[in-house]
Amino acid sequence: MSRKLTDSHTMKNTINSPYTRFFTETIEVGRMSPFAFFEAGFQKYKEERFYWQNADQTLTLVGIGHAVTLTSDLHEERYKDISNQWNDLCNTLIKEEEDAAPILFGGFSYDPNQVLQSEWNQFPSAYFAVPSFQLKIEDGRSYVSINLVTDKPEASLEFEWLRQERDRLIHLAQVKEFSFQYDNPIVSMEERGKDRYIEAVNNVTSLIQSGKADKVVIARSLVLHFEQELSAVAALYAISNEQQESYQFALQHNDCLFFGATPERLIEMKNGKVLSACVAGSIRRGNSAEEDKQLGEALLADSKNREEHHYVVEMISKVFRTHCQQVVVPKNPKLMKIRDIQHLYTPVEGKIASESDIFTLVKALHPTPALGGVPTSAAMEIIRQEEGMDRGYYAAPIGWTDSSGNGEFAVALRSALINGKEAYLYAGGGIVADSNAEDEYDETWVKFRPVLRALGGQLNG
Ligand SMILES: C=C(O[C@H]1C=CC=C(C(=O)O)[C@@H]1O)C(=O)O
Ligand SMILES: [Mg+2]
Numbered sequence: 001m002s003r004k005l006t007d008s009h010t011m012k013n014t015i016n017s018p019y020t021r022f023f024t025e026t027i028e029v030g031r032m033s034p035f036a037f038f039e040a041g042f043q044k045y046k047e048e049r050f051y052w053q054n055a056d057q058t059l060t061l062v063g064i065g066h067a068v069t070l071t072s073d074l075h076e077e078r079y080k081d082i083s084n085q086w087n088d089l090c091n092t093l094i095k096e097e098e099d100a101a102p103i104l105f106g107g108f109s110y111d112p113n114q115v116l117q118s119e120w121n122q123f124p125s126a127y128f129a130v131p132s133f134q135l136k137i138e139d140g141r142s143y144v145s146i147n148l149v150t151d152k153p154e155a156s157l158e159f160e161w162l163r164q165e166r167d168r169l170i171h172l173a174q175v176k177e178f179s180f181q182y183d184n185p186i187v188s189m190e191e192r193g194k195d196r197y198i199e200a201v202n203n204v205t206s207l208i209q210s211g212k213a214d215k216v217v218i219a220r221s222l223v224l225h226f227e228q229e230l231s232a233v234a235a236l237y238a239i240s241n242e243q244q245e246s247y248q249f250a251l252q253h254n255d256c257l258f259f260g261a262t263p264e265r266l267i268e269m270k271n272g273k274v275l276s277a278c279v280a281g282s283i284r285r286g287n288s289a290e291e292d293k294q295l296g297e298a299l300l301a302d303s304k305n306r307e308e309h310h311y312v313v314e315m316i317s318k319v320f321r322t323h324c325q326q327v328v329v330p331k332n333p334k335l336m337k338i339r340d341i342q343h344l345y346t347p348v349e350g351k352i353a354s355e356s357d358i359f360t361l362v363k364a365l366h367p368t369p370a371l372g373g374v375p376t377s378a379a380m381e382i383i384r385q386e387e388g389m390d391r392g393y394y395a396a397p398i399g400w401t402d403s404s405g406n407g408e409f410a411v412a413l414r415s416a417l418i419n420g421k422e423a424y425l426y427a428g429g430g431i432v433a434d435s436n437a438e439d440e441y442d443e444t445w446v447k448f449r450p451v452l453r454a455l456g457g458q459l460n461g
Contacts, residue, residue: 019151022067022092022130023159026099026145027166032173034060035240037135038250039233040172041065050105050129051236051250052400054408055265059138061400063105063131064169067147070104072126075112082106082126083359089130089149090403100136102147104128107251107258107398107412110367110391114384119417119424120392122254133166144170184230186457187421190223193388194441200386201437207382208433215311216373216382219428220444221389224457230418232257238454243339247410249398258393260415261450263338266365266397268408269358274324274350278312279336280370280430281305281344284446296335296342308430309333309344311369315376316348319364324350340449358407362397370430371395371411392417394426416451425451 041064072081106128243261250259286292336345373379401407427447
């Protein structure tokens, strides 16, 4: 290891300084709760943590501390900007075969062209971090890596300190009893702009009927005020028990935590194989198995929901046909049943054809008509005008990539931003020509449920 730390001659150094080097070292550890590891970072790295678990629960990632952050304030070019910064950094990577690939985790804002004062003001249009301490649990085995980005010619001492710090965090996570009290009553709940939301849905329906767009997704938010400061790990732990079959994510930025459990994969890239999912069109779960089945069948047969879904399939298929080979798109949607809601679901797969990296595909796919609309640019303009809200990172890509080019991004739905004693929850729905504002309003309540319940809120209906 000491040899690695002083050998920089063969490196191509393009980040910040000509001497930048990116070191990584991995050890396998015994079983460890990812929440306990996340919480082990509370005292020293409270504002520098992330959490990710994929929907089939084969991969869990936790990041503590920042080896480096990559941000962008660009609009259209923010994907390329992050991709370039990451590639430059990876060109300085010094890694042994057995070390895990370092992870870059973060997200993009939904629409950098929407400029409003909001709870999202501190967030740049792209925010990513390489953690100093990276826990990766894959297929039941746990690995902890240290990542260090440095421009000092001699990094051995710093690395030795990181090893001691890693051991301290692992010890805390494995030995200290992991428990927390989640008794934090809600003082009040505000529905921000309920009337405005109903009006926006009515306006958008008229715009669609007059041919200005085919579909537009309109969202709204709820603000919860709590008696005490919210606990990040408690929120994370609660949401992970709410909606197990979804992606679970949490991204800390300064004193804010953005977290949620989303059913919607935007893109997965694994050794050249690319997967996406069209998830749009919704109905609630039934109170009995029989009713649930009837509701599912009604959803599959409903023309308004099939239309919402169809636009998403059309767009994602088109992007795949541009960037991939061997594209497979089933003819008809299936049902995706999650705790509170059933969705229409069509998986899409292919093999990456060009030199495209995951960021190229994220850019090409965001926003799909499950969060934006058709045509995209008209829908985005209507959203800016009608919604009157800053979506921040809600409904936008969140996820990771690694130094070998694999990665996965989900669409950050069923999510909330927490900051101090406040939580901001977001939910929306696809509006088409024959949408009904009251039904859409009810649909947003169903979509608020997982996060609302995780935070200890009352259910509505
Ligand atoms: C915009 C949201 O959901 C989208 C994803 C699935 C189903 C949707 C729908 O049926 O309207 C939405 O397009 C949200 O959860 O806030
Ligand atoms: Mg809908």
